[in-house]
Amino acid sequence: MAHLITVELTKEKKSKPAADKLGFGKYYTDHMFIMNYEEAKGGWHSPRVVPYQPISLDPAAKILHYGQSVFEGMKAYRTLDGQIQLFRPQKNWERLNKSHARLCMPPVDEDLAMEALERLILVDQDWIPEEQGTSLYVRPFVFATEPLLGVASSKEYLFIIILSPVGAYYAEGINPVTIHVESEFVRAVAGGVGNAKTAGNYAAAMKAQELAAGKGFTQVLWLDGVHRKYIEEVGSMNVFFMIDGKVVTPALNGSILEGITRDSVMQLLRHWNVPVEERTISIDELYEANRNGTLQEAFGTGTAAVISPIGELNWNNEKLVIGGGRTGQLTSRIYDTLTGIQNGNVEDPFGWAVKLGG
Numbered sequence: 001m002a003h004l005i006t007v008e009l010t011k012e013k014k015s016k017p018a019a020d021k022l023g024f025g026k027y028y029t030d031h032m033f034i035m036n037y038e039e040a041k042g043g044w045h046s047p048r049v050v051p052y053q054p055i056s057l058d059p060a061a062k063i064l065h066y067g068q069s070v071f072e073g074m075k076a077y078r079t080l081d082g083q084i085q086l087f088r089p090q091k092n093w094e095r096l097n098k099s100h101a102r103l104c105m106p107p108v109d110e111d112l113a114m115e116a117l118e119r120l121i122l123v124d125q126d127w128i129p130e131e132q133g134t135s136l137y138v139r140p141f142v143f144a145t146e147p148l149l150g151v152a153s154s155k156e157y158l159f160i161i162i163l164s165p166v167g168a169y170y171a172e173g174i175n176p177v178t179i180h181v182e183s184e185f186v187r188a189v190a191g192g193v194g195n196a197k198t199a200g201n202y203a204a205a206m207k208a209q210e211l212a213a214g215k216g217f218t219q220v221l222w223l224d225g226v227h228r229k230y231i232e233e234v235g236s237m238n239v240f241f242m243i244d245g246k247v248v249t250p251a252l253n254g255s256i257l258e259g260i261t262r263d264s265v266m267q268l269l270r271h272w273n274v275p276v277e278e279r280t281i282s283i284d285e286l287y288e289a290n291r292n293g294t295l296q297e298a299f300g301t302g303t304a305a306v307i308s309p310i311g312e313l314n315w316n317n318e319k320l321v322i323g324g325g326r327t328g329q330l331t332s333r334i335y336d337t338l339t340g341i342q343n344g345n346v347e348d349p350f351g352w353a354v355k356l357g358g
């Protein structure tokens with residue numbers, strides 16, 4: 001079904017930054033998508049593409065006080081033959097609505113969201129960078145705007161999609177990161193909102209991230225909030241380990257975010273007949289595997305970096321070096337294959353790539 005999405009084009013196009021200056025989330029395209037939700041007006045209305053612009057909010061808007069806010073992240077790529085493609089976008093809309101359900105926010109029509117995204121990307125398609133490793137990052141987000149301080153879910157929301165051309169995540173090639181295993185702070189607990197992509201999870205993670213960065217580590221490895229023992233995520237990525245020829249990742253236990261890259265990696269491994277298990281993994285098991293020489297590779301997964309190899313863990317002053325601190329063979333193969341499918345350079349046996357405008 002076609003929806004009535006109106007388009008208002010900008011009168012003043014911005015100049016585009018050079019590919020090597022892009023970084024991550026620093027520049028935004030000429031347009032954005034926006035639509036309103038008002039319970040009193042029957043729900044979502046006025047879907048529109050408009051020039052990229054500031055929004056005005058009542059100081060009492062509920063997002064500012066009680067944090068009802070959900071977001072998504074995905075990437076659009078320009079393929080070598082000039083087409084535009086997304087990677088499993090439907091999964092993002094499904095997850096958006098799962099996050100909404102947890103935060104008492106009204107669901108968004110997934111077909112409308114997809115149509116909105118297509119319209120917006122086509123309007124701003126000149127902004128999709130073409131250099132190797134670059135992409136157009138897509139950030140949909142929804143937040144509560146009702147000006148009312150009573151603690152109850154908002155009856156008004158905005159849904160916005162902004163686009164940001166982003167650079168190659170690994171400007172100097174894919175390199176393993178050093179990780180601080182966090183034993184004081186926790187990111188989330190089962191029953192909380194750790195499995196929803198909501199802004200507050202990021203605010204909650206900043207303290208540990210900042211302290212770890214101050215000690216020279218790139219990321220934090222989160223342990224579970226109850227036993228402080230089981231592996232959950234790394235930074236804002238899901239995490240995988242290869243132990244004795246098997247790949248393991250923490251099972252979705254209610255406090256872990258269900259990453260789309262995580263799911264894709266598991267499907268890819270199964271396709272390659274590499275054994276993969278979702279289960280609880282304790283930090284002791286990793287140190288034990290390292291002692292007996294069976295801890296072979298480790299990597300994080302998420303849309304921004306796709307695959308981030310882990311070279312070193314540091315837990316209670318005990319350093320554990322994985323694979324000699326170099327990117328593992330399987331890790332590289334996954335990275336090359338996934339990024340290849342995403343940018344259209346590698347055949348996609350899974351039907352994950354979704355072409356736009358045709």
Ligand SMILES: *Cc1c(COP(=O)(O)O)cnc(C)c1O
Pocket residue numbers: 073197201233235236237238257258259260261262301302303304
């Ligand atoms: C978004 C996110 C991920 C990764 O999800 P992808 O769909 O693979 O991008 C992992 N953990 C957290 C906490 C996240 O917010």
